[in-house]
Amino acid sequence: MKIAFTASGEDWDATIDPRFGRTDYILVYDEDTDTLSCTDNRDIQQVAHGAGPKTSQLIFDLAPQILITGNGPGGNAAAILSKMNLKIYVGAGGMNIREAYQAFKNNQLKQGV
């Protein structure tokens, strides 16, 4: 299973970025191959409107089954993500990626709307 995280940095020690649309990085952990990949989303800073939809397109291309974030996506992004085969978990704000993953495995995160 592939799990995506919105992150402020590039590795397991990075903090979860509580935002979705304007997140700095998207990290994807592939449980089957035990690999962590990183996509730099910081270009999103140039986007005036529609950051959520733009990042959603990125998520689509990365094709995870799970998305873990802090606050959750806004209206437009949520509408797009709902079209994908994706479960969203929120409440990981303040944790680092490792902790967020553990919290997910221990059912400590809330499923987003």
Add this chain to the structure above:
Amino acid sequence: MRIAIASGKGGTGKTTLAVNLALKLAENHSTALMDLDVEEPNSGIFLSGKDIKSQKAVRMVPQWDQKSCSLCGKCPAHCRYNAVIRLGDYIMVLPELCHSCYACSELCPDNALPMQEQSLGNIRHLRSGNLDFVESRLDIGLEQASPLIGQALNYADAHFANHEYQILDSPPGTSCAMISATKTADFAILISEPTPFGLYDLSLAVETMRHLGKPFGVVVNRWGVGNSDILDYLEREKITLLAKIPHSREIAKSYSKGEVLYRSYREIDEALSKIIGHLEDIS
């Protein structure tokens, strides 16, 4: 003559002035009042009249025609607003972000994004005696005011071209929407209050009018609160002070009840006379 009533921020008495000025002018002149504060048109609170016409305003947004689409993937790159995105085999249009530029639609090699009508809001025309009143209201949830303001002004061009006066109640602020509302006016009346916030916001509105090359004058409302810095500013900048409207609790109370003020308050009637005098001088 087309006159825009504008202010730097909300709550300075713009609508009150627009309504009272329009009603007083209508006593002797053919007059139309356009409420262009499309997100929250509230001049209707002070006016009632006979319904002349009510029409839906629409805008065009693209809709994906899956059958015609060859999935060439060019459309997201044609949209500068991230309103068209591709999710594998699926093209999704986000109407709230769309600016109706038609680029994606006309550049699509398969004609798979035909433009369709989408509800934008409503334009309602009433008549009260000698006054034509048009209220334009944006559908809830829509953010872009300028397209509807443009359509309301087209309605005015079509129906009120021979009226002696058109009064435009503009949206507050100095962004896109206010510029759409004021750029076709012959003259702008900026209304503000004599407080530091009021003065600062007035300076932004003044900058905007100068940028548009629009002749304008200033009305100071709620004279009595705050201080007189605003008068110094107007003198320094050589800006015409059209009138001062004094602050009073009575006036505020009457206003909150939706009453027409100039018929009961001489100060307001006098201020309006001064403004009308100036308009007659410049026309």
Add this chain to the structure above:
Amino acid sequence: MKEIVCISGKGGTGKSSVVSALAWIAKENLVVADCDVDAADLHLIFSPEAKLSEDFYSGVKAVIDPAKCTGCGLCAEKCRFDAINPKDGVYEVSALDCEGCGFCYHICPTEAISLPQQLVGQCYTSDTRFKCSLVHAKLGIGADNSGKLVAKVKNEAKALARKEGKDFLLVDGSPGIGCPVISSLSGADIVLMVTEPSLSAQSDLARLWELIQKFQIPAACIINKADINPEISQTISSWLKQEGIRHLADLPYSSDFQIAITNGQSVTEQNNAKWQPIFFNIWESLKEIQ
């Protein structure tokens, strides 16, 4: 570090007064971000002195190179905003009317059109007469606030708060329910809604709450000018309880607010005895919300 975002549906509810009062109470342990860029009036109370200033670019406008233009007029024909007109045998874009959609750029047969980024404003980091720093922005004529600018102001403020070891980031959020508000809210640890007992403010509040719920951020609310309509205040109060929004305070209508603003002060300076305890309690309550 805790991020507290203060918002109201539309203007006029006293949001800026509340933010200034809380900043005054919190003294030096915070950074304040003014994301209400269209009506950036915190600076009138904070008297900022800019230490850092950064140009802000957003959006594009079309520019036609007259040397490459053959005068075919295709761009003018396609432009939906009537922004392109003939001039001296070639065509010219009116920057005022151009919406930066780029349609003309795509169809010009001689590639005579470019889309340069627009300088639309400035982002400042300033010292203030309060004990905290203020991060704020100024937009040029006709430029609209955007999620991008809000994000920039917040990011600068956040980075500053971390660098200076402050525990709190207090954000004066954008009005409305569009992109700038979403950007104001995203990343917040606590949302503080400021409302007033009027029918329009009440409906704004409900719409705002719908948006906030998507983010699952703990929320609190202050009813300002609560005594001008006790009935509606009561209705709002019950609704807050029902929705699980912490009702932190009812502020009575007072001319202190108007007088304080006129004097370029926070109400806590204008009438310390009355307002200091009230805002002290609000700040303490906010700090405790998890």
